[in-house]
Amino acid sequence: MAPPDDRLKRLGQVGGVLRDAALARLRTAAQACRRIEAEIAALDAQRRALDDEADPAVCALLGDSRERWYRERRAALNGALARARVEEAMRMKEAARAFGRDDALRRLVHRAEGG
Numbered sequence: 001m002a003p004p005d006d007r008l009k010r011l012g013q014v015g016g017v018l019r020d021a022a023l024a025r026l027r028t029a030a031q032a033c034r035r036i037e038a039e040i041a042a043l044d045a046q047r048r049a050l051d052d053e054a055d056p057a058v059c060a061l062l063g064d065s066r067e068r069w070y071r072e073r074r075a076a077l078n079g080a081l082a083r084a085r086v087e088e089a090m091r092m093k094e095a096a097r098a099f100g101r102d103d104a105l106r107r108l109v110h111r112a113e114g115g
Helices: 007-052 056-062 065-112
Strands: none
């Protein structure tokens, strides 16, 4: 008697591996967004702290350079956050597709096994 054909079951396993890989990429993209959001929050907190304790002599000496630096850094972080959110959205779609494929393969395997 010939050994049972387990190609469908292996295909189901591949679907699970692809799903897990898509989830890992999504997790990485989400972590990048959270890291940039934390950088923005820290930058804003630093600005508020400097505004609260600003010595008039220091403000006169620095002029607008501190505010210019803050605006440039904030603009750079906002751009990085926008790119990271686009990446996260793409990875979310990819993960949803991988989940759907995995679910379809599981159902197919279940049906083929007589369930």
